[in-house]
Amino acid sequence: MILLSLLTYPVFSQRILTLEDAMNTAIKNSPEIMKSELSMTISKENLNAREAATKALIKFQLTPFYYNQTREFNNLFSSWSTTETKRIYGDFIVSQPIKLTDGRITLQNQLSYQDASSDFTDSRSKGYSNNLFLSYSQPVFTYNKLRMELNQLRLSLENSTLSYAIQRLYLERQVTTYFYTVYQRKMALSVAEDELKNQQAGYEIIKSKVEGGLSAREELLQAELNLATSESNLQNAQVNLANAKDDFRQYIGMPLSEEFDIITDVEFKEVLVDMEKAIQNGLETRMELRQREINLQNSQDQLTVAKATNEFAGTVDLSIGVIGEDPDLAKIYDRPTRSPQVMVTFNIPVWDWGERKSRIKAAEAAIKIEEINLASERTHVELAIRQTFRSLQNLSMQIEIARQNEKNAQLTYEINQERYKNGDLTGMDLNLFQNQLSEKKMNLANSLISYKLELLNMKIQSLWDFENNTSFVPKELQENLLNE
Numbered sequence: 001m002i003l004l005s006l007l008t009y010p011v012f013s014q015r016i017l018t019l020e021d022a023m024n025t026a027i028k029n030s031p032e033i034m035k036s037e038l039s040m041t042i043s044k045e046n047l048n049a050r051e052a053a054t055k056a057l058i059k060f061q062l063t064p065f066y067y068n069q070t071r072e073f074n075n076l077f078s079s080w081s082t083t084e085t086k087r088i089y090g091d092f093i094v095s096q097p098i099k100l101t102d103g104r105i106t107l108q109n110q111l112s113y114q115d116a117s118s119d120f121t122d123s124r125s126k127g128y129s130n131n132l133f134l135s136y137s138q139p140v141f142t143y144n145k146l147r148m149e150l151n152q153l154r155l156s157l158e159n160s161t162l163s164y165a166i167q168r169l170y171l172e173r174q175v176t177t178y179f180y181t182v183y184q185r186k187m188a189l190s191v192a193e194d195e196l197k198n199q200q201a202g203y204e205i206i207k208s209k210v211e212g213g214l215s216a217r218e219e220l221l222q223a224e225l226n227l228a229t230s231e232s233n234l235q236n237a238q239v240n241l242a243n244a245k246d247d248f249r250q251y252i253g254m255p256l257s258e259e260f261d262i263i264t265d266v267e268f269k270e271v272l273v274d275m276e277k278a279i280q281n282g283l284e285t286r287m288e289l290r291q292r293e294i295n296l297q298n299s300q301d302q303l304t305v306a307k308a309t310n311e312f313a314g315t316v317d318l319s320i321g322v323i324g325e326d327p328d329l330a331k332i333y334d335r336p337t338r339s340p341q342v343m344v345t346f347n348i349p350v351w352d353w354g355e356r357k358s359r360i361k362a363a364e365a366a367i368k369i370e371e372i373n374l375a376s377e378r379t380h381v382e383l384a385i386r387q388t389f390r391s392l393q394n395l396s397m398q399i400e401i402a403r404q405n406e407k408n409a410q411l412t413y414e415i416n417q418e419r420y421k422n423g424d425l426t427g428m429d430l431n432l433f434q435n436q437l438s439e440k441k442m443n444l445a446n447s448l449i450s451y452k453l454e455l456l457n458m459k460i461q462s463l464w465d466f467e468n469n470t471s472f473v474p475k476e477l478q479e480n481l482l483n484e
Contacts, residue, residue, distance in 0.1 A: 014259035019179050022252050022262075026175045029253020033171060036164040043157040050153050054097050054146065061091040086115040102146045103138035128329045133321020133339060142313040143304050152301060155294045162287040162294075169460050176456055178248045180449045182262055185241040187445040191438045192230070192237040198417075198434055199223075199230040205421055222427035226434075266448040268399050271455060271466050275389045278462035282381050285463045285473060289381065292374040299370045303363035309356040314346040381461070388458045395451040402444040409433075409440040 017025075027033055066087040073080050089112030096105050109132045117124040139145075206223040210216070249256050283289065319341040324333035349356075416433045419425040459465050465472040 014261050017179075017260050017262050019176060019262075019264055022179050022248075023172060023175050025254060026171055026252035027168070030171055032167055033164075036160070036167045040157070040160040040164050043153070043160040047150075047153040047157050050150060054099055054150070056094055056096040058094050059092075061093065063087075063089050081118055083116065083118045088113050097146060099146060099150070101138060102144040103136060105134070105136045107134050108132075127325060127327035128332050129323065129325035130332050131321060131323045131339070133319055135317065135319035135321075135341075137318075138316045140314045140316055142308055142311060148301055148304065152298065155297060159291055159294050162291050166287050173456060173460060175252060176453060178244075178251050179262060179264070180266075180453060182241070182244045182248050183264060183266070184442075184445060184449060185237070185244040186262070188442060189234070189237040189241050191441045192234040194441075195434055195438050196227075196230040196234050198413075199227045199431075202417070202420060202427065202430060203227045206427060209423070219427050222431075226427055226431045229431075266445070266452060268403075268448055268451065270396055271392075273389055273392055273458060273466045275386065278385045278389065278458065278464055278466075279382050281464040281471070282385050282462040283378060285471070286381050286461075287463075289374070289377055292370065292377050296367065296370040296374055299363065299367045303360065303367060306356070306359040306363040309359050310349040310352040311356070312346070312348055314344065317341070317343040317345075385458070385461045388454060388461050391454050392451070392458060395447060395454055399444070399447045399451060402440070402447045406437075406440040406444045409437040413437045 066085070066089070068085045068087075069082065071080055071082045089110060091108060091110045094107045098104065109130065111128070111130045113126075113128050115124075115126045203223040203226070206219050210220045245260070246256060248254075249258065249260075254260070319339075321339045322333070323337045323339050324335070326332045326334060413433045413436070416425055416430055420427070420430045455467070459467075459472050463472045464470075
């Protein structure tokens with residue numbers, strides 16, 4: 001009854017999926033891909049913001065009302081006085097960082113109106129003042145912090161883009177694995193259905209022979225057992241397929257209630273793989289290696305920062321301007337006052353109790369760790385490519401063997417089925433040949449799928465598509481790096 005209900009289960013309209021369809025669905029629904037995209041967006045916008053900050057900043061600062069009243073002691077006259085000040089002023093500022101030197105040039109103009117009074121001399125002063133000056137500030141004897149920050153942000157964007165592309169490749173591998181798992185379960189179901197048909201035909205043959213007195217009753221009992229076993233195998237295959245489909249739906253983000261079927265071509269087409277070419281391209285283009293190189297560059301930057309701890313450094317500040325003041329705004333520059341300014345400041349460390357030395361040693365150790373990681377990653381890449389190449393060669397041979405085994409098993413089963421019909425073979429013996437045929441069919445299907453998966457693995461390991469003989473750098477990576 002259970003088997004009958006499974007076989008007669010209503011078939012609803014279902015979605016037909018190719019591997020590409022499944023991949024597109026998974027990309028839209030994968031939380032890891034979403035997080036990688038957001039991380040890439042964060043890195044890109046941080047870089048855009050910092051690059052925008054290297055352009056001239058133009059701003060206007062307005063203080064519409066300022067009031068201050070203070071009482072101070074005048075030592076010269078040994079008396080207290082109260083001063084009251086009212087003021088309104090505004091600053092117009094144009095500030096331009098200099099990438100080449102990490103300096104900054106600033107043009108600033110401050111216009112103000114002030115009303116001040118003091119009871120010390122019982123005086124009051126009203127009038128306008130304007131201060132226009134051009135200044136330049138330049139750090140000396142230290143590293144270019146602006147250039148380093150921009151470089152680190154570019155590396156951060158490249159790293160997040162690499163992580164996104166790597167996540168896409170990992171997703172493709174997982175989706176392909178789940179996709180072919182469903183295909184394997186579908187093939188297993190097809191084999192189980194063929195097996196059931198064969199067992200049903202055998203059962204009908206032995207039943208008629210037993211009824212005609214040509215075979216013993218035990219043969220019918222064995223045929224019934226074989227038929228029941230085949231029905232059970234079919235039911236198991238249906239359950240396994242349903243479970244594989246649920247796992248597939250869950251991974252790519254499909255509703256669990258949505259019905260679908262898959263179509264794919266697993267015909268064997270041997271692809272010639274050049275191991276030396278695969279290793280060379282893998283070592284030149286593998287994104288994990290570039291990430292290790294980025295980590296090494298960041299460690300070297302940290303060494304530069306460590307060397308700047310308590311370093312001898314300085315700042316040179318230059319300014320030239322003109323100040324005007326008058327109660328009449330139109331006459332504010334009738335008697336201008338020049339205001340040049342030069343200031344040189346040095347930071348001279350005397351004793352830091354070994355802080356700088358320890359920070360440098362820690363940074364140098366971090367660099368060595370990243371160098372070891374890079375070398376280990378290169379070895380891992382080459383090792384993985386070599387193993388994948390050997391696996392492809394072995395699978396190619398196994399496919400040919402599996403295909404011949406299936407042909408032999410099919411022929412053997414047909415021959416022994418005739419012997420069974422003629423009464424020269426027992427039902428138990430025929431069942432062994434049926435099981436052998438089912439096994440060989442599944443072995444061929446599994447070998448074909450394993451070859452497809454290993455070929456994809458070679459493409460991911462070497463970033464070279466040997467099927468089309470082209471470089472396989474994900475287009476998302478190319479687009480994002482070109483747009484930097």
